[in-house]
Amino acid sequence: MMHFSRIMIFFLGLQLAAAGLAPLAEAKETKRVLILYSQERGHPGHDLTEQGIRAVFLSNSFFDVQLYNEYLDVTRFSGPGQISLAADYLRRKYSGMKIDAIIAVYPYAVDFLLAARSPLFSGVPIIACETLRSYAENLEHSPVRRLVTGTVVDDNMTDFIAGALRMRPDTKRVALVAGTSPNDIYGEQVFRRGISAYAGKIETIDLTKLSMAETLSRVGSLPPGTIIFYESILRDGAGEIFVPREALSLISRAANVPVFGIYDSFMGFGIVGGRLVSFEQHGKEAAALAIRVMGGESPAAIPFGGDKAYVNLYDWRELERWNIPESSLPAGGVVLYRQVSLWNRHRAEIIAALLLILAEGGLIFGLVMNLHRRRKVERSLADSEERLSLAAASAGAGIWVLDIDTGLFWGTPEAYALFGLPPDSSVNFETILNLVHPDDRNIVQNKIWHATESDSGEIFSVEYRLVLADGEIRWLASNGRRQRLSQGQPLRLMGVTVDITDRKKIETEALDARKRLLHMERVLLMGELAASLAHELNQPLTAILSNANVAGRLLNSDSPDIDELKEIVKDISDDNKRASAIIRSLRSMVKMAETTRELSSINNLLADGISLIRGEAVLRDIHIETHFSDGLPQVLVDATQIKQVAVNLLMNAVESMSDMKGERRITVQTRSADRNSVLVTVRDTGKGFTEEEQKDLFEPFFTTKRSGLGLGLSLCRSIIESHGGRIWAENHRDKGATFCFELPAGDER
Ligand code: ADP
Numbered sequence: 001m002m003h004f005s006r007i008m009i010f011f012l013g014l015q016l017a018a019a020g021l022a023p024l025a026e027a028k029e030t031k032r033v034l035i036l037y038s039q040e041r042g043h044p045g046h047d048l049t050e051q052g053i054r055a056v057f058l059s060n061s062f063f064d065v066q067l068y069n070e071y072l073d074v075t076r077f078s079g080p081g082q083i084s085l086a087a088d089y090l091r092r093k094y095s096g097m098k099i100d101a102i103i104a105v106y107p108y109a110v111d112f113l114l115a116a117r118s119p120l121f122s123g124v125p126i127i128a129c130e131t132l133r134s135y136a137e138n139l140e141h142s143p144v145r146r147l148v149t150g151t152v153v154d155d156n157m158t159d160f161i162a163g164a165l166r167m168r169p170d171t172k173r174v175a176l177v178a179g180t181s182p183n184d185i186y187g188e189q190v191f192r193r194g195i196s197a198y199a200g201k202i203e204t205i206d207l208t209k210l211s212m213a214e215t216l217s218r219v220g221s222l223p224p225g226t227i228i229f230y231e232s233i234l235r236d237g238a239g240e241i242f243v244p245r246e247a248l249s250l251i252s253r254a255a256n257v258p259v260f261g262i263y264d265s266f267m268g269f270g271i272v273g274g275r276l277v278s279f280e281q282h283g284k285e286a287a288a289l290a291i292r293v294m295g296g297e298s299p300a301a302i303p304f305g306g307d308k309a310y311v312n313l314y315d316w317r318e319l320e321r322w323n324i325p326e327s328s329l330p331a332g333g334v335v336l337y338r339q340v341s342l343w344n345r346h347r348a349e350i351i352a353a354l355l356l357i358l359a360e361g362g363l364i365f366g367l368v369m370n371l372h373r374r375r376k377v378e379r380s381l382a383d384s385e386e387r388l389s390l391a392a393a394s395a396g397a398g399i400w401v402l403d404i405d406t407g408l409f410w411g412t413p414e415a416y417a418l419f420g421l422p423p424d425s426s427v428n429f430e431t432i433l434n435l436v437h438p439d440d441r442n443i444v445q446n447k448i449w450h451a452t453e454s455d456s457g458e459i460f461s462v463e464y465r466l467v468l469a470d471g472e473i474r475w476l477a478s479n480g481r482r483q484r485l486s487q488g489q490p491l492r493l494m495g496v497t498v499d500i501t502d503r504k505k506i507e508t509e510a511l512d513a514r515k516r517l518l519h520m521e522r523v524l525l526m527g528e529l530a531a532s533l534a535h536e537l538n539q540p541l542t543a544i545l546s547n548a549n550v551a552g553r554l555l556n557s558d559s560p561d562i563d564e565l566k567e568i569v570k571d572i573s574d575d576n577k578r579a580s581a582i583i584r585s586l587r588s589m590v591k592m593a594e595t596t597r598e599l600s601s602i603n604n605l606l607a608d609g610i611s612l613i614r615g616e617a618v619l620r621d622i623h624i625e626t627h628f629s630d631g632l633p634q635v636l637v638d639a640t641q642i643k644q645v646a647v648n649l650l651m652n653a654v655e656s657m658s659d660m661k662g663e664r665r666i667t668v669q670t671r672s673a674d675r676n677s678v679l680v681t682v683r684d685t686g687k688g689f690t691e692e693e694q695k696d697l698f699e700p701f702f703t704t705k706r707s708g709l710g711l712g713l714s715l716c717r718s719i720i721e722s723h724g725g726r727i728w729a730e731n732h733r734d735k736g737a738t739f740c741f742e743l744p745a746g747d748e749r
Contacts, residue, residue, distance in 0.1 A: 029062070049280065052285075056291070102121060174204055176228075190231075217254075219255040224257075227257055232263075311334075435468075437466065463618065598637075609642075616651070653682055672745075697713050
């Protein structure tokens with residue numbers, strides 16, 4: 001009854017401490033606890049154990065515990081000489097100091113204490129931490145039990161093997177890997193006992209006590225239907241010393257089948273997982289036992305613990321590597337190292353996209369491919385992805401995947417940032433589309449639609465504006481392509497998006513400058529025309545007016561002079577003819593204006609014209625296609641004027657599509673009409689014109705545009721006709737207009 005209440009107080013104390021209270025802090029009595037480890041300092045299992053021990057001592061409310069750590073380093077220093085040396089050392093070191101309890105970790109340390117017992121720490125209670133069940137059972141019958149209690153790494157093998165077989169149901173063989181140190185051999189015995197329950201069903205391949213080189217070569221060529229049980233290798237068959245989990249890492253990398261091991265200190269080093277022995281839990285239990293013993297309980301009265309010191313852990317990367325479904329894991333299993341983001345789940349596709357779009361990505365990947373063997377590359381895929389995403393991130397690019405069937409969108413953190421979305425938020429296509437500027441939504445939607453429909457998997461690119469939460473406009477360019485790796489797999493678009501706001505700013509500025517120039521050109525042209533018209537027509541119009549005034553006066557008189565009136569009417573008619581002649585000569589002046597003509601390639605002139613309006617076309621998402629014939633005769637032309645014709649026709653085509661939905665395309669084609677001339681056609685997918693309009697298209701001042709001058713086409717006609725060619729327009733039945741002109745071949749003339 002007395003023990004029970006003490007235990008209650010102990011646990012109560014733990015809880016209060018955990019709640020941040022320390023009511024008994026001042027009353028704490030100092031106790032000295034020696035932890036005697038079997039292996040060397042830094043042995044991973046020991047580190048975890050120590051964490052557990054420290055955590056409990058630190059939060060206990062009874063004692064102020066001072067810890068002393070000693071490491072026997074048995075794997076490297078064993079043999080009778082070493083034992084007595086170590087015993088001697090400890091005896092001298094701790095003479096004159098009262099140790100209240102010893103926690104001995106792994107059976108070897110317990111053996112050491114008991115063997116060297118008589119003068120060493122005599123009478124001090126021992127907590128044997130992480131011993132085996134059989135070892136504890138032997139102790140039960142020994143007189144030393146009165147001083148020893150502890151925790152047992154329970155013989156959980158049968159269960160553990162059953163768990164492994166659930167994950168790999170086609171297992172027919174178990175390859176057993178263990179080293180030659182006493183600890184390795186303890187573990188190997190546990191494995192063998194556990195596997196004996198499967199005699200006749202599961203064959204054992206003995207890979208124990210081999211050199212590391214041989215172990216690695218054997219684990220790489222195991223037959224299908226095999227799994228590896230790695231116990232531990234502290235020392236291999238060739239006498240070389242290892243840290244067990246580092247040895248595990250080598251083995252797991254070389255293995256062609258999954259590796260299982262039973263200690264949580266192996267997690268992350270290449271085991272699949274299972275119900276694992278938790279060294280930290282053992283440490284906690286051992287420390288709790290030490291507190292009880294130091295509080296006055298007799299060790300003999302405390303049964304060995306450790307039966308709850310398990311954790312149910314699995315390594316996601318290993319599950320992925322060996323295609324082990326998570327449904328085969330027992331309930332409550334915790335999967336560690338999971339890479340949850342879609343970026344990881346779709347790493348193959350994303351890497352493919354990166355390879356496509358980022359030459360650097362390919363370089364890095366190629367480098368990795370060359371540096372490592374294929375298996376190693378698989379293992380280090382996670383590293384490569386990180387580097388690739390870093391490459392994309394440092395280029396400011398966001399990578400994203402859009403699931404067409406569900407509309408779900410996933411992206412790298414950079415992608416979310418570019419779209420102005422909080423990272424990892426749940427987003428679908430609709431959300432993104434709503435952020436797009438209303439004027440650009442059609443373009444984006446069309447592109448996505450085309451890309452999902454196209455079987456060729458060609459890359460699409462689209463430039464569009466995004467309206468950010470603060471109303472600011474951000475220009476983005478997205479390139480992507482459709483992905484369907486095989487039939488039945490979801491249809492996805494994968495792409496890369498970058499911020500092109502700066503580039504757009506520069507483009508817009510250039511465009512504005514060009515527009516101002518063009519406008520000035522038009523104003524000048526108008527001004528010139530108006531000035532010469534005014535000047536030339538002033539004279540006949542003034543004469544017509546004064547003649548008309550005179551005629552008016554004559555008609556108002558009582559007896560108008562009919563002959564004089566006849567003369568006046570004739571003068572008016574003559575002046576009118578003169579005015580018409582002025583207009584005609586003005587037109588012919590435009591026609592005949594002095595020009596410098598040279599033999600030129602029509603294709604080059606058109607290409608120059610196209611380059612002048614390309615910025616405008618990109619801005620309006622218009623695709624310009626050229627079909628230029630080779631081997632056309634040259635034309636003898638004023639290059640500037642012909643370019644002006646090209647620009648006028650192209651700008652008209654651009655403007656004709658400004659309100660159009662759907663495809664926006666201009667096709668410029670050249671071919672030889674007959675042997676003596678070349679034919680140019682500029683076709684658009686715009687709104688075309690009515691039959692009524694067609695008659696006047698080339699007339700000066702005919703326009704259907706709000707701010708049009710109606711001079712472009714008339715000027716084109718003047719220019720083409722002054723070159724001995726002709727120009728005309730055709731409507732299409734389906735959509736858009738074609739403007740054509742023909743020029744005579746230059747070399748013939
Ligand atoms: P402006 O462009 O100033 O109106 P133009 O002489 O270049 O003057 O064009 C005259 C008219 O011809 C335009 O207003 C338009 O109605 C029509 N037009 C010209 N090009 C096209 C085209 N590609 N598609 C449809 N209509 C056109």
